[in-house]
Amino acid sequence: MTIARALTIAGSDSGGGAGIQADLKTFQELRAFGMSAITAVTAQNTLGVQGIYPMSTEAVAQQIDAIGEDLGADAVKTGMLFSSEIIVCVAEKLQQYKWEKVVVDPVMIAKGGAALLLKESIRALKQSLLPLAYVVTPNIPEAELLTDMQIISLEDRKEAARKLVAYGAKHVVMKGGHDPAEADEIVDLLYDGRDFHEFRSERKATRHTHGTGCTFAAAITAELAKGYSVIDAVPVAKAFIQAAIEDTLHLGQGHGPTNHWAYRERRNSQ
Numbered sequence: 001m002t003i004a005r006a007l008t009i010a011g012s013d014s015g016g017g018a019g020i021q022a023d024l025k026t027f028q029e030l031r032a033f034g035m036s037a038i039t040a041v042t043a044q045n046t047l048g049v050q051g052i053y054p055m056s057t058e059a060v061a062q063q064i065d066a067i068g069e070d071l072g073a074d075a076v077k078t079g080m081l082f083s084s085e086i087i088v089c090v091a092e093k094l095q096q097y098k099w100e101k102v103v104v105d106p107v108m109i110a111k112g113g114a115a116l117l118l119k120e121s122i123r124a125l126k127q128s129l130l131p132l133a134y135v136v137t138p139n140i141p142e143a144e145l146l147t148d149m150q151i152i153s154l155e156d157r158k159e160a161a162r163k164l165v166a167y168g169a170k171h172v173v174m175k176g177g178h179d180p181a182e183a184d185e186i187v188d189l190l191y192d193g194r195d196f197h198e199f200r201s202e203r204k205a206t207r208h209t210h211g212t213g214c215t216f217a218a219a220i221t222a223e224l225a226k227g228y229s230v231i232d233a234v235p236v237a238k239a240f241i242q243a244a245i246e247d248t249l250h251l252g253q254g255h256g257p258t259n260h261w262a263y264r265e266r267r268n269s270q
């Protein structure tokens with residue numbers, strides 16, 4: 001039996017809802033063997049981010065080498081990268097190990113407003129990492145910052161997706177959680193450089209959405225690691241995050257985490 005291997009290069013969330021912790025839980029639930037390289041340690045809970053401690057580029061590179069030289073990876077996800085130095089270091093390592101199935105979640109700002117990427121590093125993300133992205137998964141505010149345009153309509157989103165492909169990403173999945181229209185329905189838009197595909201779901205009225213972006217991108221990564229195409233991976237990720245949001249755990253006093261075992265429990269009870 002072949003084992004799907006998935007690597008996440010991201011920040012640690014002590015609260016367990018986002019970052020490395022969300023990624024590894026999601027990989028495990030979708031039956032991919034999870035590995036990690038930590039870019040920063042955050043002291044974080046459902047109320048916000050209390051501290052950020054970035055790792056040195058040596059520490060990031062050494063963790064990635066440990067995996068590249070031994071276990072290998074079928075798909076890789078990047079999340080919080082914090083600084084231009086870490087972005088450049090990660091980009092070099094992705095090229096060194098010739099990892100192609102790379103999901104770039106361009107994490108910039110935590111739900112509570114804390115900056116998880118330095119503002120001056122957006123350019124490095126665009127120049128060094130987007131050309132290596134097999135899939136990039138911005139939310140609407142991230143897509144606006146990456147493309148220097150305001151996104152209001154679905155047509156704006158399509159234009160931004162075309163720009164992101166022009167910057168070098170092979171696929172764009174633009175998440176609709178932050179749709180300014182706050183419609184009852186959320187549309188996540190996939191663009192493969194040729195066609196657009198819309199993935200629609202019911203918007204749940206909940207504050208427990210800490211880590212939704214990480215979890216969604218990690219689910220795409222796990223499916224790619226198993227050999228599925230992007231067009232097959234996105235609906236699985238969508239069902240995974242929908243279940244994780246709907247079957248909420250009610251943890252913490254603020255923006256609580258999603259339920260990473262909900263998708264499996266639903267399938268088991270079918």
Ligand SMILES: Nc1ncnc2c1ncn2[C@@H]1O[C@H](COP(=O)(O)OP(=O)(O)O)[C@@H](O)[C@H]1O
Binds near residue numbers: 187
């Ligand atoms: N309230 C919600 N109800 C249902 N799905 C949601 C909700 N909020 C976000 N999602 C889904 O979670 C995923 C992450 O979306 P989003 O919140 O836009 O990203 P991020 O966490 O990066 O800001 C997307 O697939 C989106 O459709």
Ligand SMILES: Cc1ncc(COP(=O)(O)O)c(N)n1
Binds near residue numbers: 013018109111116214
């Ligand atoms: C370490 C870390 N990485 C990423 C996020 C973003 O979380 P979200 O998925 O809610 O945008 C976070 N809050 N913390």
